[in-house]
Amino acid sequence: MERCFILLLFLLLAGRSFGQQDQSAELASLLAAAQQAQTANNFAAAAADYKKAVQLRPDIPELRANLGLMQHETGDYADAILSFQEALRLKPSLYVPNLFLGIDYVQTGKTKEAIPLLLKAEKMNAADALPSLTLGRAWSAMGDYDAASASYRRALHIDPKQSSAWFGLGIAQLDTVEADARKMTDDYAGSSYAKALFAESLVKQSRYKEAAGLYKSVVSLSDRPPCMGSETGWLALRQGDSSTAEVQFKTEREQHPECSLALLGEARLRINNDDYASALELLQELWKRDHGFMTANAPLLIDNIASGHTRNFLNYLAAQQSSGSIEPDLYAAITQEGQLPEATTESPQPRPVNIGMAKQEFIAGHYAACAALLKSTLNSGNATDLRLLAACSYFTGDYELAYDAGRSLRTQTEGLYWSIKANEKLAFQSLAQFQELEPNSARSHILLGDIYRQREQYDDAQKEYMKALSISPDDSAALLGLALAYYGNSNVEKTLETARKALAKSPDDPEINLLIGEALMTQHNFSNAEPFLLKALSAKPQMLPHVHALLGKAYAADGRTQDAIRELKLGEDSDQDGSIHYQLARLFNKIGDTADAATALQQMKLLQERQREGAVIALQDSQPATVDEVP
Secondary structure, eight states: OHHHHHHHHHHHHHHHTSOTTTOOHHHHHHHHHHHHHHHTTOHHHHHHHHHHHHHHOTTOHHHHHHHHHHHHHTTOHHHHHHHHHHHHHHOTTOHHHHHHHHHHHHHTTOHHHHHHHHHHHHHHOTTOSHHHHHHHHHHHHHTOHHHHHHHHHHHHHHOTTOHHHHHHHHHHHHHHHHHHHHHHHHHHTTSHHHHHHHHHHHHHTTOHHHHHHHHHHHHTOSSOOTTHHHHHHHHHHHTTOHHHHHHHHHHHHHHOTTOHHHHHHHHHHHHHTTOHHHHHHHHHHHHHHOHHHHHHHGGGGTTTOOHHHHHHHHHHHHHHHHTTOSOHHHHHHHHTOSSOOGGGTSOOOOOOOOHHHHHHHHHTTOHHHHHHHHGGGTTSOOHHHHHHHHHHHHHTTOHHHHHHHHHHTTTSHHHHHHHHHHHHHHHHHHHHHHHHHSTTSHHHHHHHHHHHHHTTOHHHHHHHHHHHHHHOTTOHHHHHHHHHHHHHTTOHHHHHHHHHHHHHHOTTOHHHHHHHHHHHHHTTOHHHHHHHHHHGGGSOGGGHHHHHHHHHHHHHHTTOHHHHHHHHHHTGGGOSSSHHHHHHHHHHHHTTOHHHHHHHHHHHHHHHHHHHHHHHHHHHHHSOOOGGGOO
16 A cells, blocks of 8 residues: 555546646547556556657656566566656656666666665655665675664564564574674684583573583583583483582572572472462472563473463463462563563663673673663673673563673684673574464465474474475475475485476575485486585585585596595584594595595594494483483
8 A cells, every 4th residue: 555655646636737828639648648558557568658658758757667577566676766866867856766766676686786876765755664674684684684673673563563574573583693603613712601502502402411411511611501401400300310400509509599490490390289379389489589581581491381280380370360369460471471571572771881780780680670780781891891791681581671781792712602691582583473463474484484494393394494395385495495405305306306396496496406416416416516515615604515516526426536626624623423524534535645645544444433422322312211210
């Protein structure tokens, strides 16, 4: 409706720009026909009429703008760009040509040229979400995910129901997590903060034994993220070891009373023991400490718990609610039902800075109060204040403030740590908002498919991607996701068939080209794989070692020894099992370089030993808990 209004507005402007004496009957007829075709969504016919009108009156910029809009609607972006450029040449202050020229530049890959136009359009019309939404896409394409997130937030401030903005924001936040994680790995791999994040990722993959070893090493360090003892307690719970969890939570509470996560763990232990009244007492204490913490972390109470405990505990809570023994907001926070308390969505009001008082509030578990005392220090550059602000705002569930504090500390390992953790939470919230607005859209099914695929549930992923394709048969993302799911299930023929359909829509997409090249490699079709792998060299930096390794293997199979060595060396970082170094050793021997061959063999043995150790731990992780171990 908004776009139609803009079009009609320009039509009226065009009508007022010349008098009745000068307006020919032919022009009036063309404009009426264009309006009628436009109303019927026959944009090609409207474009033809506007083109004739422009020929009659080439001096009217609004006519050229309307022509550009119709060309845009038909997908004729090249001609639309020319029309908008000419409209702006005649009248640079026009809103629609600035906006849609920027949109069409983004559509045609001219992102850098689009940004100034979109920024100008954003300033010209603060009530329209479209400039900010398109800016978000442009900044994402440029790899500036902070700017993209800010643009998407501006769009959502104008229109909170804009599902595309929620989706774009969630993806930009995930991209920020990925970029920050890469920086953490490159610059701070040995830090306690990097190890804590890696341990957390292992827990999500149910690789508990590996995670336990990492947490143990982190807890032993003086410089570590807060509440690591609580994290080890929760890990013990997931492993079915309630006695160890109880010791960990008790020790944490004694040594670090600020860690409400330990008190929440004790409440969970009491739920496991069917001591619901005692558990509720602890939860009420947590609620008094900090509403935001309780709301943000309540899902842990029933995560990975036996269904009988969950059902009985929720029934107990319902009975307490009926009798008025539990506050409605606390009940909503624990059950995640109804309207959640505002503490999870609103930043605390700032108060005069008092670092001593802020520390006291933190130790007492009053995270929101702590954050309110420190919020005004966000741009101060004071590392001590920012570290505490990041922790307090994260624990109270104000993830945007936690991210902002982490960003201010971005050059330090703590800053990256809080940025990553906060953006993971923010991305989850954004994508949940998107799914709520588009519960059965193609994009929603693609998102679910991606989640299933990341969890290696390939059959479930395939179902979701197929649902997406039933809604949008030519969706490149759905086709690629389906192809990747087929590949995960070792169905190479289906992988190639589906990936080629995706490639027809996006021939230069590096990920699609990589998948086809890798699938062809599994069929020993090395020469045909090469052109696809070469196109994949424009992939994200973290994917490049794998691409180089595949190219090296292809060159080796074709007898191009020196090329193979060069590519395999570039791909060494992707070697998980020693196979790349083994192939390098063979190639070095082939050219008589015994020294480098010996070095490659030594590296191969080290990697194989690590893999064997990992396999033992993974096997231990895969063993089901005994009946006695299940909480």
